[in-house]
Amino acid sequence: xxxxxxxxxxxxxxxxxxxxxxxxxxxxxxxxxxxxxxxxxxxxxxxxxxxxxxxxxxxxxxxxxxxxxxxxxxxxxxxxxxxxxxxxxxxxxxxxxxxxxxxxxxxxxxxxxxxxxxxxxxxxxxxxxxxxxxxxxxxxxxxxxxxxxxxxxxxxxxxxxxxxxxxxxxxxxxxxxxxxxxxxxxxxxxxxxxxxxxxxxxxxxxxxxxxxxxxxxxxxxxxxxxxxxxxxxxxxxxxxxxxxxxxxxxxxxxxxxxxxxxxxxxxxxxxxxxxxxxxxxxxxxxxxxxxxxxx
Numbered sequence: 043x044x045x046x047x048x049x050x051x052x053x054x055x056x057x058x059x060x061x062x063x064x065x066x067x068x069x070x071x072x073x074x075x076x077x078x079x080x081x082x083x084x085x086x087x088x089x090x091x092x093x094x095x096x097x098x099x100x101x102x103x104x105x106x107x108x109x110x111x112x113x114x115x116x117x118x119x120x121x122x123x124x125x126x127x128x129x130x131x132x133x134x135x136x137x138x139x140x141x142x143x144x145x146x147x148x149x150x151x152x153x154x155x156x157x158x159x160x161x162x163x164x165x166x167x168x169x170x171x172x173x174x175x176x177x178x179x180x181x182x183x184x185x186x187x188x189x190x191x192x193x194x195x196x197x198x199x200x201x202x203x204x205x206x207x208x209x210x211x212x213x214x215x216x217x218x219x220x221x222x223x224x225x226x227x228x229x230x231x232x233x234x235x236x237x238x239x240x241x242x243x244x245x246x247x248x249x250x251x252x253x254x255x256x257x258x259x260x261x262x263x264x265x266x267x268x269x270x271x272x273x274x275x276x277x278x279x280x281x282x283x284x285x286x287x288x289x290x291x292x293x294x295x296x297x298x299x300x301x302x303x304x305x306x307x308x309x310x311x312x313x314x315x316x317x318x319x320x321x322x323x324x325x326x327x328x329x330x331x332x333x334x335x336x337x
Contacts (some may be wrong), residue, residue, distance in 0.1 A: 049258050055230070056083075056246040057090040059209060060193065064246045067191030068235045071164070074099040074126065076115040077282045078266055080195035082255055083247055085264050087193075088122070100113045100163060100189065101128040104155040105135045106142065106284040114267045121265075128185060129163030129170040131155050142286045149210065155284075164189045193244045199251045200315050209248055210234055213241040252315055253305040260298040272296050281315055 063070060072087060072095075074080045087095050101115060119126045134154040138144050141151035162168035166186035172180050196207060208224045210232045225233040236242055249256075259266055267280045275289040291310070295301045304310065 044259055046261075049254065049261060052254060053086065053089075053258070055249065056086045059093055059232075059244065059246040060087055061230070062092045063191060063193055063210075063213075063246075064091075067242060067244075069187065069189050070191035070193065071098045071100045071127075071189040072193040073160075073195070074101055074115070075078055075100065075195075075282070076111045076118075076267065077195075078255055078270060079197060079200075079247060079250075081118075081266060082258055082264060083193070083195040084124075085262065086246065088155075095122070095124055095126075097193075098125040098189075099124055100192075101126060102128045102156055102160050102163060103128045104159070104284050105130055106140070106155070106286055107284060108269060108279075108285050108288070110267060110269050111282055114193075114265075116173055116178055118265060120175050120178060123175050124173075126173045127163070127170045127186075128173070128180075129159055129168055131159040131301060132169075151287075159201065164192060190239065190241050191244065192242070193246065195247050196245050197250050197252070197255075198248050207243075207245055207248060208328065209245050211243045211245065212236050213243060253302060256298055256302050256305065260312075270301070280310070 072080075072083065084095065084099070087097075102135075103112070115126070115326055118124065124300045126283045131154050133139060139154060140146055140245040141148050159168070163170050163186075168185045168186075170186050172183050173179075198207065202296075206224075210226060250258075258264070267282065269282060272294045273279045276292060276294055278290065278293045278295055280293075282288065291313075293301075293304065295304055
C-alpha cells in the first residue's frame with residue numbers, strides 16, 4: 043500500500059472512531075500532552091467535526107514538563123480556540139514527594155504526578171484550571187465535572203503494554219485497567235455498549251506507527267513543537283515528557299523530511315521510541331502505571 047493510501051485509510055478509521063465515541067459516550071474528553079501523537083489526534087478531532095473540537099481537552103501538568111511544551115500548548119489553545127483543562131498533584135509538588143526532590147523512584151513519582159493526578163482530574167475530585175483563550179491566564183474551574191469517556195493518543199507500536207490495548211477499552215470505576223479482561227475486537231467491530239458509568243478509554247491511533255504520524259504531520263502541515271527538531275546542538279527529542287526523566291537523542295534532523303528519512307533508513311533500528319524516558323527502564327514501568335489508571 044502506498045504511503046498516501048495508508049494515511050487515507052488510517053485517517054478515515056480514526057475519524058470514524060472519534061465520531062463513534064462522540065455519539066456513544068457522555069462526559070467525554072480528550073487527553074492532550076502537546077506531544078506529536080496527541081496533537082495529531084487533536085487535528086483529527088477537528089477534521090472529524092468540521093474544524094471544531096466539540097469536547098474539552100485535558101492536560102496533566104506534572105510541574106516538570108519541558109517549558110517549551112507548555113508554551114506550545116497555551117499558544118495552540120489560543121490559536122484554535124480550544125477548551126483545555128489541566129490538573130496536577132499539588133500536594134506531591136508542595137511537599138517535594140517527587141523523584142528530583144526526594145530521590146523517589148521514577149515510577150513512584152510518575153504514579154503521583156501522572157496516574158493519581160490524571161484520575162483525580164478526570165473524576166473532578168481535585169481542583170483543575172482552564173486556559174483562558176482570550177487572556178492566556180489560568181482560571182480555576184469552579185465546578186469540575188467527571189469525565190468517564192476519555193480519548194487517548196496511544197499507539198500500539200510505541201511501547202509493549204500499549205500493544206495489548208483495545209480501541210474501546212473499559213476500566214473499572216477507579217480507572218484501573220485489567221489487561222486480561224478486555225472485549226474482543228475482530229474485523230474492526232467495536233464494542234461500545236458498556237454499562238452506564240463505565241470508565242472507557244478510546245484509542246483512535248492504535249494502528250498508527252511513528253513514521254505514519256510524521257508522514258501525516260508533513261502531509262497536513264500540522265503545527266508541532268520544535269523540540270522534535272535539531273536546533274543546532276546535534277540533538278532532538280523523539281518523545282516528550284518530564285524534563286528530569288526525558289533525554290534527547292543524537293540527531294541532526296531539522297525538518298520533518300529529515301525525521302522521516304531517519305525512520306525509513308533504520309537510523310533508530312532496535313532503539314525504542316521511548317528510550318529517552320528514564321522511568322521506562324525501571325521495573326514495571328509504563329505497564330504498571332497504565333494498569334493503575336495512567337494513559
